[in-house]
Amino acid sequence: MSEPTSVQPVGSVIMFEILLISWLGKALWMWLAFLSLVIALLVLDLGVFHRNNREIGVRESLFMSAFYIALGLAFGGWVWWYLGPEPGMNYLTGFAVEKALAMDNVFVIAMIFGFFAVPRLYQHRVLFWGILGVIVLRAIMIGFGAAVISEFSWVLYLFAVFLIGTGIKMIVFSDTDYDIAKNPVLRYMRRHFNVTDEHHGEHFFVKKTHPKTGKLVWFMTPLFMALVLIEIADVIFAVDSVPAIFAITADPFIVYTSNIFAILGLRALYFALAAMVHRFHYLKYALAVVLIFIGSKIFVADMLGLAKIPPVVSLAVTFGILVSGVAWSLWKTRGEPIPEGKHATH
Numbered sequence: 286m287s288e289p290t291s292v293q294p295v296g297s298v299i300m301f302e303i304l305l306i307s308w309l310g311k312a313l314w315m316w317l318a319f320l321s322l323v324i325a326l327l328v329l330d331l332g333v334f335h336r337n338n339r340e341i342g343v344r345e346s347l348f349m350s351a352f353y354i355a356l357g358l359a360f361g362g363w364v365w366w367y368l369g370p371e372p373g374m375n376y377l378t379g380f381a382v383e384k385a386l387a388m389d390n391v392f393v394i395a396m397i398f399g400f401f402a403v404p405r406l407y408q409h410r411v412l413f414w415g416i417l418g419v420i421v422l423r424a425i426m427i428g429f430g431a432a433v434i435s436e437f438s439w440v441l442y443l444f445a446v447f448l449i450g451t452g453i454k455m456i457v458f459s460d461t462d463y464d465i466a467k468n469p470v471l472r473y474m475r476r477h478f479n480v481t482d483e484h485h486g487e488h489f490f491v492k493k494t495h496p497k498t499g500k501l502v503w504f505m506t507p508l509f510m511a512l513v514l515i516e517i518a519d520v521i522f523a524v525d526s527v528p529a530i531f532a533i534t535a536d537p538f539i540v541y542t543s544n545i546f547a548i549l550g551l552r553a554l555y556f557a558l559a560a561m562v563h564r565f566h567y568l569k570y571a572l573a574v575v576l577i578f579i580g581s582k583i584f585v586a587d588m589l590g591l592a593k594i595p596p597v598v599s600l601a602v603t604f605g606i607l608v609s610g611v612a613w614s615l616w617k618t619r620g621e622p623i624p625e626g627k628h629a630t631h
Contacts, residue, residue, distance in 0.1 A: 327416070360376075389568070401511045480504060483507075484507055488508065571606050
């Protein structure tokens with residue numbers, strides 16, 4: 286009798302080979318694992334912890350911020366262990382830079398919520414949908430940036446010049462106020478769409494009778510207009526942060542994961558910092574110095590005949606500048622009351 290032959294699980298082998306396919310420099314399973322983790326966190330956030338609209342207190346905000354920071358650092362530890370020390374340090378540097386720039390974004394979000402008088406009860410809903418937009422928009426921008434850099438490496442020098450210029454601009458115009466009422470997108474929405482100045486609970490759109498035609502039509506609520514302006518603000522900030530991280534590493538996986546993990550905790554960070562944004566006035570100067578440092582280190586590496594500045598140096602300098610900026614801000618603004626008209630919420 287002939288011995289029975291073992292049947293290979295062809296489907297499993299094919300699936301395993303598909304997961305090993307390289308996509309943007311990394312195995313497909315790594316991208317899928319990361320995206321699955323992000324989706325699970327978002328589902329847990331909206332579907333379990335914040336199923337019903339409620340105000341987020343400072344204590345809960347600090348706890349959630351610590352959780353997301355710990356999760357981001359843990360992922361960085363895995364990158365260090367699995368991909369090596371250099372990618373690990375690049376991830377941590379990118380994470381620190383994006384986290385700091387996200388704090389600057391918090392200031393603008395607070396201004397937008399204040400302008401539209403968005404109740405704290407519904408702010409988490411706006412920020413949640415805003416994060417979904419960020420995940421998609423950053424993927425597009427980073428994918429495009431990676432494709433351009435892979436074809437034209439000299440683009441990194443353009444990024445470097447842009448970062449240096451942005452840093453100098455932040456120092457020179459750090460005290461310039463952002464006038465939301467003059468935002469061209471807001472003006473366009475009010476001119477070309479039906480909008481209502483009254484809030485209608487958690488709804489982004491409501492049906493109302495048009496004052497001229499008498500017909501029942503859809504109106505945008507202030508909640509939706511706030512969401513649009515927050516998304517636009519993130520695109521503007523991404524113009525700074527994405528080149529900054531590409532100047533640290535051209536690896537799309539490191540760039541995207543460090544971006545998203547830093548931004549995931551932005552909602553929680555907002556509720557902790559919104560009431561004390563005035564305490565971080567001098568952080569803008571530290572961010573400006575970080576951008577100038579990241580941009581200039583590309584030229585410094587060329588002058589020194591190096592392929593690039595060692596990641597450990599970039600991480601140490603970046604972290605030192607940001608910590609100094611936060612410490613100096615807290616010291617200089619100690620005992621100061623919240624300036625009139627600067628409250629984050631109504």
